[in-house]
Amino acid sequence: xxxxxxxxxxxxxxxxxxxxxxxxxxxxxxxxxxxxxxxxxxxxxxxxxxxxxxxxxxxxxxxxxxxxxxxxxxxxxxxxxxxxxxxxxxxxxxxxxxxxxxxxxxxxxxxxxxxxxxxxxxxxxxxxxxxxxxxxxxxxxxxxxxxxxxxxxxxxxxxxxxxxxxxxxxxxxxxxxxxxxxxxxxxxxxxxxxxxxxxxxxxxxxxxxx
Amino acid sequence: xxxxxxxxxxxxxxxxxxxxxxxxxxxxxxxxxxxxxxxxxxxxxxxxxxxxxxxxxxxxxxxxxxxxxxxxxxxxxxxxxxxxxxxxxxxxxxxxxxxxxxxxxxxxxxxxxxxxxxxxxxxxxxxxxxxxxxxxxxxxxxxxxxxxxxxxxxxxxxxxxxxxxxxxxxxxxxxxxxxxxxxxxxxxxxxxxxxxxxxxxxxxxxxxxx
Numbered sequence: 001x002x003x004x005x006x007x008x009x010x011x012x013x014x015x016x017x018x019x020x021x022x023x024x025x026x027x028x029x030x031x032x033x034x035x036x037x038x039x040x041x042x043x044x045x046x047x048x049x050x051x052x053x054x055x056x057x058x059x060x061x062x063x064x065x066x067x068x069x070x071x072x073x074x075x076x077x078x079x080x081x082x083x084x085x086x087x088x089x090x091x092x093x094x095x096x097x098x099x100x101x102x103x104x105x106x107x108x109x110x111x112x113x114x115x116x117x118x119x120x121x122x123x124x125x126x127x128x129x130x131x132x133x134x135x136x137x138x139x140x141x142x143x144x145x146x147x148x149x150x151x152x153x154x155x156x157x158x159x160x161x162x163x164x165x166x167x168x169x170x171x172x173x174x175x176x177x178x179x180x181x182x183x184x185x186x187x188x189x190x191x192x193x194x195x196x197x198x199x200x201x202x203x204x205x206x207x208x209x210x
Numbered sequence: 211x212x213x214x215x216x217x218x219x220x221x222x223x224x225x226x227x228x229x230x231x232x233x234x235x236x237x238x239x240x241x242x243x244x245x246x247x248x249x250x251x252x253x254x255x256x257x258x259x260x261x262x263x264x265x266x267x268x269x270x271x272x273x274x275x276x277x278x279x280x281x282x283x284x285x286x287x288x289x290x291x292x293x294x295x296x297x298x299x300x301x302x303x304x305x306x307x308x309x310x311x312x313x314x315x316x317x318x319x320x321x322x323x324x325x326x327x328x329x330x331x332x333x334x335x336x337x338x339x340x341x342x343x344x345x346x347x348x349x350x351x352x353x354x355x356x357x358x359x360x361x362x363x364x365x366x367x368x369x370x371x372x373x374x375x376x377x378x379x380x381x382x383x384x385x386x387x388x389x390x391x392x393x394x395x396x397x398x399x400x401x402x403x404x405x406x407x408x409x410x411x412x413x414x415x416x417x418x419x420x
Contacts, residue, residue, distance in 0.1 A: 041354060144251060206248055
């Protein structure tokens with residue numbers, strides 16, 4: 001991996017407006033992207049999310065009207081709905097600690113120290129829906145970057161009615177809510193946005209050295 | 211770039227607790243990472259951020275007490291403070307539109323259509339500090355991923371007193387606030403966290419297929 005390859009992938013990437021509905025991401029590529037979602041870093045490692053991978057055509061068509069009629073959710077190869085917990089409970093923290101013990105072993109004392117620290121943060125109301133959504137955006141940033149490196153197009157989407165998504169996908173009843181969407185697949189040759197120059201502020205306007 | 215390389219980088223990555231203060235990221239590598247920050251995707255392309263790259267040792271030591279005494283901010287090679295606008299104004303949107311015209315040309319009519327759409331969203335109060343912070347987390351996710359691919363260690367940090375950072379870095383007066391930190395550099399051989407197995411929920415617990 002060279003620095004140039006990384007920049008080339010980012011310049012190739014754009015928010016895909018028209019996906020080619022006939023093209024499907026190959027299994028091995030998709031498996032790696034799915035694995036990358038699982039490996040996404042999060043605050044304290046708590047992973048306050050579920051990643052819904054929607055391939056069912058009928059279900060996706062049902063989501064279009066609640067996405068400002070943007071067809072990407074239906075025409076992509078794989079639609080990722082990044083859903084998060086509306087509020088992290090002490091039970092969620094305990095589930096993570098159980099998993100931690102499973103993977104790492106570790107003394108009950110060490111785990112109790114961690115529980116006290118993280119539980120303290122949770123008790124202060126810090127682990128809100130907004131906090132959980134921010135974690136989902138880490139997943140979003142990483143996912144789009146890796147997809148671009150593998151030649152897969154994506155489109156980050158905030159323009160959807162979360163309440164409708166939650167209802168249709170049965171998230172509401174589980175204390176989850178759709179945070180952000182990321183359809184993935186292949187750009188359609190007709191997508192005129194693909195060839196537009198990328199608009200970024202000058203480096204000197206966003207980077208400051210101290 | 212193969213799917214395996216991507217997963218290997220993610221498994222190599224961890225939240226670095228102890229950086230080696232004697233090691234500096236080479237110029238060409240850092241330049242690419244900085245460029246990747248500039249190229250980060252954001253909602254409507256608005257880039258509601260400033261990335262502060264802090265190398266000054268004295269300034270970094272000054273930040274340690276406001277970071278729960280975590281030394282990563284002082285011992286890393288480059289400290290990135292991801293700062294965002296507390297509220298996006300119509301002037302900010304216009305600055306982006308000016309840049310858009312500079313890069314792409316385009317008719318005033320087309321740009322006015324964009325201004326109306328984005329301005330409408332802004333007028334509804336949607337482009338809050340929380341929204342801007344979420345955009346910064348896209349940058350965070352992408353930055354950590356790319357750093358790992360280039361063999362650079364990072365540590366995402368939410369544990370800091372934003373008010374103090376804003377004051378010390380002069381962000382407050384500019385309508386900016388520190389959203390999240392990401393020190394970058396090289397893990398110290400003594401960091402025992404580097405060798406701990408990564409704790410992630412089972413794939414079947416976070417990925418759902420529909």
